[in-house]
Amino acid sequence: MSVKHKVFANLYQDSVSLMQISAQISKLPGIEQASVVMGTDNNLIQLRDAGLDNGCQAGPNDLIIAVRGDDAACDEALTMAEQRLNSKPEESVGDGIKRPTLVSLDMALETEAGSNLALISVPGDYAAAEAIKSLQLGMNVMLFSDNVSLEHEKQIKMLARDKHLLVMGPDCGTAIINGMPLGFANVVKRGAIGVVAASGTGLQEVSCRIDQLGAGISQALGTGGHDLHEEIGGISMLFGLDALANDAETQVIVLISKPPARPVAEQILKRAQACGKPVVVNFLGAQADEVGLPGITPAGTLADAAEIAVALLxxxxxxxxxxxxxxQDQAMLAESSMKLDAQRQEIRGVFAGGTFCYESQLICRQQGFAACSNTPVAGNTKLADIWHSQGNTLVDMGDDDFTNGRPHPMIDPTLRNQRIYQELIDVKTAVVLFDLVLGYGASAEPATELVELLNQVRAQAGAKGLPLLIAHVCGTEADPQVRSRQIEALCQAGVLVAGCNAQAALWASHVAHLQANK
Structure with missing residues (x-):
């Protein structure tokens, strides 16, 4: 087994591109692990912890390809990654004239003078400075980068507020602006429902559900997960709420977040009441009486938020x-679980979407099932060893615990599929609960490898059988992966596919109750 690396001095590419290259070379035969990252201090530590650094010396502006595997496979992976890095198509402006390479925000504005939004995806150490530059140039900001301190986030957002500009992020992975999907967004219809969300997969679930119900999205604005912390004060959500209130195309507004700090929640709800439009609020885990004020309709789940918004519209x-x-679902679940051995008692959840894991934990707790997790909700237990489940266990495979030095499971589901395999062969598992997230940037065929794995495990299990598999697919028919095609593949493999994440978690809890009563 070899560990090899290659360093490219002063070569930058955004994190999504690097994750996609990592995912591609990780799939090569003979490669055990691969990582393509910038040489920041944090990334160097992660490479060392993963056993991939091999004495690597690189600066924060340098790009690193690091691989572990068979000697020849490592050489092939390094060559393929280098080819991908150098395979940018040449652009022209007509008549064979090449477009100049843009190396600064100023150059970009000179070339496209009407630009008013900058999407920033640089290492966190540099993201704040680039965001401030963008704001000083009069541009709104989508800050895809993470690892930005709360101090810097507040500085950025206060400057944006002073300049009457919007900042989405840091760590904002999803938005839809004027019909254009940004980051990990889905292809949804244009319409009259506006969304402001402090959760990327929460925004995806609500916007996709609205699309499935025949309505559409005017604007979908991400805020980043820290925006509703008391230190930040919900600056981006308040700005987005005001923007949608003043938008002639938006008739109904949806707000999504994990529970905000109480003073922040009070300020947002007060502003929502005064905005002059119907507002649906899903603060995950909040009680309805905390949110249900005049002019505001509380939603208990992400799917409920979409359903209510369409009904109001x-x-x-x-x-x-x-x-x-x-x-009919109870009858279906009872029939499906009849063959399960009585010792199969536990719920095992394996999620690519962090908010899906969070919502599922809440629903399982409401149904009487506490759980362990690497990202536990209030009342649940922190998982002692993230690589091994303990009783009822729901894990967020997209959390930093699992993605350090690896592609996100929405881009490359390999690690997620390995965890599903691990849960399937555990004789204590009653049901494996999981999500498939579609859209731009996500795996091209997320069901394919998983179905192959399920067929292999089913053949190995023989008469012992497998636990039930319950899934939900977050996406639309217009997505590159085509939602119905992914659902059909899962159903043919024996997976029970629910209509939304909340329904899938409820089904899993019902199966666990049936098993407990055997």
Missing amino acids: NKRTLPESVAVIAD
């Missing part, structure tokens, strides 16, 4: 919550 009666199991 169409002036229809508000729907019943999706967190109720229909009689």
Whole structure:
């Protein structure tokens, strides 16, 4: 087994591109692990912890390719990664005239004078400075970069507020601006519902569900996960709320977040009441009476938020919550779980979306099932060893615990699939609960490798059988992966596919109750 690396001095590429290259070379035969990253101090530490540094010397402006595997495979991976890094297509402006390489924000504005939004994806150590430059140039900012301190985030957002500009992020992975998907967004219809979310996968779930219900999105604005901390004060959510209130195309507004700091929540709800439009609020885990004020409709789940918003838009009666199991679903789950051995008692959740893991934990707790997690909700237990489950366990595979030096599972589901395999062969597992997240930047065929794995495990299990698999697919028919095609592949492999994340978690809890009563 060899560990090899190559360093490219003063070569920058954004993190999404690097994760995609990492995912591609990781799949080469003979490669055990691969990472393509910038040489920041944090990344060098992560490479060392992963056993990939091999004495690597690099500065923060240098790009590193590091691989572990068979000697020849490592050489092939390094060559392939270098080819990908150097394979940028040449652009022209017509008549064979090459477009100059843009190396600064100033140059970009000179070339495209009408630009008013900068998408920043540089190492966190430099992200704040680039965001401030963008704001000084009069541009709104989508800050994809993470690892930005709260102090710097507050500095950026206060400057944006003074200049009447929007900052989405840091760590904002999803937005839809004027119909254009940014980051890990989905292809959804244009419409009259505006969304402001402090959660990327939460925004994806709500916007996709709205699309599935036949309505559309006017604007979908991310804020970054720290925006509603008391130190930041919800600056971006408040700005987004005001922007949607003044937007002629937006008729209904949806706000999404994990529970904000109480003073921040009070300020946001007060502003929402005064905005003059119907507002749906899903603060995950908050009680309805904490949110349900005049002009505001609380939503218990992400899917409920979408359902309520569409009903308000169409002036229809508000729907019943999706967190109720229909009689036909109960019958289906009872029939499906009949063959499960009585010792199979535990729920195992394996998620690419952090908010899906969070919401599922809440629903399982409501149904009487506490759990361990690497990202536990209040009342649940921190997982002692993230690589091994303990009782009911729901893990966020997209958290830094699992993505340090590796591609995100939405880009490369290999590590997520390995964890699903681990849960499938555990004789204590009653149900494996998981998500598939579609959209731009996500794996081209996320169901394919997983279905192959399920077929292999099923053949190995023989008469012992497998636990139930329950999934939900976050996406639309217009996404590159085509939602119905992914669902069909899962169903043919014996997976029970729910209509939304909340329903999938409820189904898993119901199966666990049936097993407990055997």
